[in-house]
Amino acid sequence: MSPLIEIRQLAFAWPDNLPVLQIEHLQLERGEHLFIQGASGSGKSTLLNVLGGVLTGFTGEVRVNGLSLAQLSARQRDRLRADCMGVLFQQFNLLPYLSLEANVSLPCVFSRQRRAAAITRSGSVAAEAKRLLQRLGLSPQQYGKRPVAQLSIGQQQRVAAARALIGSPLLLIADEPTSALDGHSRDLFMQLLMEELQQADITLLLVSHDPALARYFSRTLKLEGNT
Numbered sequence: 001m002s003p004l005i006e007i008r009q010l011a012f013a014w015p016d017n018l019p020v021l022q023i024e025h026l027q028l029e030r031g032e033h034l035f036i037q038g039a040s041g042s043g044k045s046t047l048l049n050v051l052g053g054v055l056t057g058f059t060g061e062v063r064v065n066g067l068s069l070a071q072l073s074a075r076q077r078d079r080l081r082a083d084c085m086g087v088l089f090q091q092f093n094l095l096p097y098l099s100l101e102a103n104v105s106l107p108c109v110f111s112r113q114r115r116a117a118a119i120t121r122s123g124s125v126a127a128e129a130k131r132l133l134q135r136l137g138l139s140p141q142q143y144g145k146r147p148v149a150q151l152s153i154g155q156q157q158r159v160a161a162a163r164a165l166i167g168s169p170l171l172l173i174a175d176e177p178t179s180a181l182d183g184h185s186r187d188l189f190m191q192l193l194m195e196e197l198q199q200a201d202i203t204l205l206l207v208s209h210d211p212a213l214a215r216y217f218s219r220t221l222k223l224e225g226n227t
């Protein structure tokens with residue numbers, strides 16, 4: 001089986017600039033968790049955007065689940081992202097006019113593969129959305145009728161995490177997912193996230209400035225940028 005992520009001689013530069021990202025070799029197997037650190041501007045978000053298939057124009061080889069990103073069309077990259085990747089960002093991007101459950105279920109609207117995985121796990125997409133919300137500490141009975149805008153930041157973050165995890169994507173890409181949480185909520189959130197990732201064998205790439213998160217990871221990548 002090919003590694004989930006394989007990078008060789010990767011370099012990315014914005015036009016007329018020095019490379020902001022250079023990685024000679026990086027390999028991650030299915031289920032591995034990588035903590036990505038580095039000063040502001042060192043290329044952390046750039047790396048996530050390259051791996052997410054959002055940013056093209058790099059040199060070198062980047063493979064996700066055996067597929068070479070440079071050889072995929074924009075449409076194929078969109079499909080790979082919808083089927084195989086959950087994303088969790090600092091801004092949660094929840095849709096305020098949808099219920100919690102509908103927000104969590106969204107990836108299953110765009111991916112047949114994730115819809116099938118959710119149904120296999122819980123019998124229906126709605127049941128899997130409820131299971132994940134409950135797992136992350138949100139009871140649909142308690143919060144189900146409340147518009148997402150009325151949830152606390154920590155609660156919104158957990159809805160966003162449930163949405164990223166539904167349909168067991170192969171890869172979770174997380175950019176500063178705990179920056180809005182206090183220390184206690186951060187630790188609770190990380191423990192729940194890690195348990196769910198382990199159960200579904202999901203690979204994690206997580207960027208954060210918070211060194212306290214390092215203890216949840218066995219591997220760390222430190223980016224240096226072009227300094």
Ligand SMILES: Nc1ncnc2c1ncn2[C@@H]1O[C@H](COP(=O)(O)OP(=O)(O)OP(=O)(O)O)[C@@H](O)[C@H]1O
Nearest residue numbers: 014015017020038039040041042043044045046047
């Ligand atoms: N659209 C763009 N055009 C030109 N340069 C850019 C663009 N986006 C980012 N950069 C530059 O690329 C470099 C890397 O940016 P990136 O966002 O990857 O850093 P980062 O490590 O994620 O930073 P932070 O921790 O502050 O979020 C920075 O020097 C940034 O100014």
